[in-house]
Amino acid sequence: MTQPFIETVDLNKNYGSIYAIKNFNMQIYKGEIVALLGPNGAGKSTLMNMIAGFLKPSSGQVFIKGKNIFQAPLQSKAEIGFLAEGAPLYPDMTVQMFLKYMAELRGVTQKEIDQAVQLANIENVLRQKVETLSKGYLRRVGFAQSILCNPDILLLDEPTDGLDPNQKEHMRKLIKQMGKNKAILISTHLLDEAMSICSRIVLIHQGQIRADGKCDDILKQTKTKSLEAAFKKLTAK
Secondary structure (H helix, E strand, C coil): CCCCCEEEEEEEEEECCCCEEEEEEEEEEECCCEECCCCCCCCHHHHHEEEEECCCCEEEEEEEEEEEEECCCCCCCCCCCEECCCCCCCCEEEEHHHHHHHHHHCHHHHHHHHHHHHHHCCCCHHEEEEHHHHHHHHHHHHHHCCCCCCCEEEEEEECCCCCCCHHHHHHHHHHHHCCCCCCEEEEEECCCHHHHHHHEEEEECCCCCCEEEEEHHHHHHHHHCCHHHHHHCCCCC
C-alpha cells in the first residue's frame, strides 16, 4: 500500500476547554494538492504549525513519510518546505542575504537559490532589505525559501495573500505544476483558489473536518449546487 506523505492521527490542540484542533485525521499522498479550506479562526494555521513540527499537539500524532515528526524531527523537517502565516523573515537582511542564510541551513547551493529566485519571480528585489518589501513580495520571498531544497512536501499558509491578480495567477500555476511530484497542503479561505488548483478539499470549521473530497463529492454530500453554498451550510453550526 502506498505510504502517505502527510498523516495526522487523532490530532488535538486545546487551550483548556477550547479546542483549536479536535480529533483531526487526514492523509495526503504524493501528487495531491489539498486545500485546507475554512473561515478565519477555523484552526488552519494551528494545524499547519503542528504538521510542520513547530507546535506540539496536546495529543495525537503527525507522520511525515511514515516518521513521527516529534520523534524524528530533523529527518522529518528535511522533507518539508513551509510558508508560514506572515512568513517570518529577518527585516534587516537583504533578500539575497536571507535566502543565502536559509540555503546554508538547508545545505543547498547557489544553483538552488537561483532556481528558487527565478520560480518566485523576485530577481528585481534581491538587493532590497526585507523590511522595505510590499506584502506581496514578502509572500513571494517566503515562498522562495520554502522551495530552496526542492522538498517532497510543501505546506503553504495563504500563499497568495497580498498578491495582485497577475501574481496570484503565476503562483497558482506554479503550485499546480509542482504538485505533480509533491504532496502540497494549502491553507486558504478563498473558494476560487481551492477550486482552481487543488485536487481535493478538506473543509475545516471549529478545528474539525466537516468535509473531505473532490468538489463534486462535497456538493453531492451537502446537496448543494456550489462550493460557496456547501461552505455556508457546513460552517453554519
